[in-house]
Amino acid sequence: MNLHAIRAIYMFEMARTGRTLFQSIVSPVISTSLYFVVFGAAIGSRISEVDGISYGAFIVPGLTMLSLLTQSLSNASFGIFFPRFTGTIFEVLSSPVSYVEIVVGYVGAAATKAMMVGVIILLTANLFVDMRIEHPAWMVLFFVLTAVTFSMLGFIIGIWAKNFEQLQFVPLLIVTPLTFLGGSFYSIRMLPEFWQTVTLFNPVVYLVSGFRWSFYGQADVSVGLSLAMTLVFFVACLGVVAWIFKTGYRLKS
Amino acid sequence: MPPALQIEQLSKTYESGFKALNSVNLTIERGELFALLGPNGAGKTTLISVICGLVRASAGTVRVHGHHWTEEYRTARRLIGLVPQELTTESFETVSATVNFSRGLYGLPKDPARIEQILKDLSLWEKRNSRIMTLSGGMKRRVLIAKALAHEPKVLFLDEPTAGVDVELRRDMWDVVRRLKASGVTIILTTHYIEEAEEMADRVGVITKGEIILVEEKNALMRKLGRKQLVLQLAEPLARLPESLTAYDLTLAEAGDELTYTYDSQGERTGITTLMSDLREAGVHFRDLQTKQDSLEKIFVNLVRQSQ
Numbered sequence A: 001m002n003l004h005a006i007r008a009i010y011m012f013e014m015a016r017t018g019r020t021l022f023q024s025i026v027s028p029v030i031s032t033s034l035y036f037v038v039f040g041a042a043i044g045s046r047i048s049e050v051d052g053i054s055y056g057a058f059i060v061p062g063l064t065m066l067s068l069l070t071q072s073l074s075n076a077s078f079g080i081f082f083p084r085f086t087g088t089i090f091e092v093l094s095s096p097v098s099y100v101e102i103v104v105g106y107v108g109a110a111a112t113k114a115m116m117v118g119v120i121i122l123l124t125a126n127l128f129v130d131m132r133i134e135h136p137a138w139m140v141l142f143f144v145l146t147a148v149t150f151s152m153l154g155f156i157i158g159i160w161a162k163n164f165e166q167l168q169f170v171p172l173l174i175v176t177p178l179t180f181l182g183g184s185f186y187s188i189r190m191l192p193e194f195w196q197t198v199t200l201f202n203p204v205v206y207l208v209s210g211f212r213w214s215f216y217g218q219a220d221v222s223v224g225l226s227l228a229m230t231l232v233f234f235v236a237c238l239g240v241v242a243w244i245f246k247t248g249y250r251l252k253s
Numbered sequence B: 001m002p003p004a005l006q007i008e009q010l011s012k013t014y015e016s017g018f019k020a021l022n023s024v025n026l027t028i029e030r031g032e033l034f035a036l037l038g039p040n041g042a043g044k045t046t047l048i049s050v051i052c053g054l055v056r057a058s059a060g061t062v063r064v065h066g067h068h069w070t071e072e073y074r075t076a077r078r079l080i081g082l083v084p085q086e087l088t089t090e091s092f093e094t095v096s097a098t099v100n101f102s103r104g105l106y107g108l109p110k111d112p113a114r115i116e117q118i119l120k121d122l123s124l125w126e127k128r129n130s131r132i133m134t135l136s137g138g139m140k141r142r143v144l145i146a147k148a149l150a151h152e153p154k155v156l157f158l159d160e161p162t163a164g165v166d167v168e169l170r171r172d173m174w175d176v177v178r179r180l181k182a183s184g185v186t187i188i189l190t191t192h193y194i195e196e197a198e199e200m201a202d203r204v205g206v207i208t209k210g211e212i213i214l215v216e217e218k219n220a221l222m223r224k225l226g227r228k229q230l231v232l233q234l235a236e237p238l239a240r241l242p243e244s245l246t247a248y249d250l251t252l253a254e255a256g257d258e259l260t261y262t263y264d265s266q267g268e269r270t271g272i273t274t275l276m277s278d279l280r281e282a283g284v285h286f287r288d289l290q291t292k293q294d295s296l297e298k299i300f301v302n303l304v305r306q307s308q
């Protein structure tokens, strides 16, 4: 194991965050606060409670997930796309670093940053609403697993993308809608039956549901199913990453 | 002791179907400076990229100090340093951060003293805290060299290292290369400045259309292929070449005051003696003479032309 290399990639990526601290940390916090103002205060005053939890508190796990997902995706996709774009990736590809080490370095850094943002959002949320965490260990498990899985998905997107438009495409056109429709801001039981069924094909539902359960012990789907689906997604991403490196897809001609 | 580099039957066909390397065989001994010459698109960068693991080979093997380049990629790659043709740098990084990053990638612990030495050797020390985007092109080139040297490679690839570099810097760069060579590093360089190869290289390889058409000791090559020219400055200008001299490979300068005789210095006879006597008989007198040898560049151009 080339630990120095993992460290080098990881620290390099983290240093990049340091330089762009404002975008990386501050802007998600601001946008989350806006969500609280709009959804929590404005709309929440009309909804009041979901499943016996105040609406403000109810949306905290979903909002955190939303940030965790988008942050993981954008950090990881940009982190690998940028060196591909500038050509500096040549150095990583020609160094004595295994694929696993490359992925650990890039995905690890992206997930770390996303989790930092996630934690900051939870802390920010704590200022607005009363919240509790009933199952901290589960919460951490879902938190880390989601960050890592979506960082891997971001890594895949960053390798697949041929240009900046494509880099934005998946997060913007697929993941954001899935997240909004994934029960971040409502319980899917609030939907008509038909849409409840449709929603079950949305993987984000399982993440949000499991994550919310770890806070309030309330879930749209059983927590075991949530965890299973998250793991399925994790393994799928892992498989794609392995395939990318095995074939050199878009990395080596 | 296995050679620095052993390339066997190496071929590369790009997805487009274009065959960029055609069964290349090449052995490079340790400590030698090998110059790879070839016209644009000959396959020089492709060859280097395949060796360094940036491009997949379609067939063939490479061994670096005896280590198989994919099966033992960790050992093989640790020995290799690469300075790419393109100026690919992390614009937002500082010089020292990017050089330290390179060292880390190769699995080596930090070594500030070593990095300092490298940066000083390349006159980058004053710029160590500057962001790369604030550097000039020539400095960026040197940053790439510093990165490639950060892990103390034993085999160094320089893909057109002096492209777009001013004369002074080029001289500095060659000093660095000489020092590296003196310390035992094997160097493979591609260049379009043939005088560089002529001055620096131990051996020269010529590649065109993905095939190595010649590998030769530089000196032997110059001797073997070198055609010499005898230039005679005439005492009185000639209007045209005398009839009796047309058998010789002679050209008369436009002004008629200079006669150039081209001959093969390695040939059985150069023909100079008979030319002299024939000149005297024809009543052509000269006041000075000199001989010139073909530069490597001419040799190279001739070779490439022949192979087409």
Ligand SMILES: Nc1ncnc2c1ncn2[C@@H]1O[C@H](COP(=O)(O)OP(=O)(O)OP(=O)(O)O)[C@@H](O)[C@H]1O
Pocket (backbone or CB within 6 Å): A253, B014, B015, B016, B018, B020, B038, B039, B040, B041, B042, B043, B044, B045, B046, B047, B085
């Ligand atoms: N990724 C690629 N896909 C298809 N063809 C390629 C690719 N990369 C290079 N080629 C082709 O392979 C040939 C060799 O290219 P290469 O870059 O190795 O040449 P070179 O000898 O380094 O030339 P130069 O002196 O211009 O740097 C060229 O015809 C080039 O167009």
Ligand SMILES: [Mg+2]
Pocket (backbone or CB within 6 Å): B044, B045, B046, B085, B159
């Ligand atoms: Mg080239």
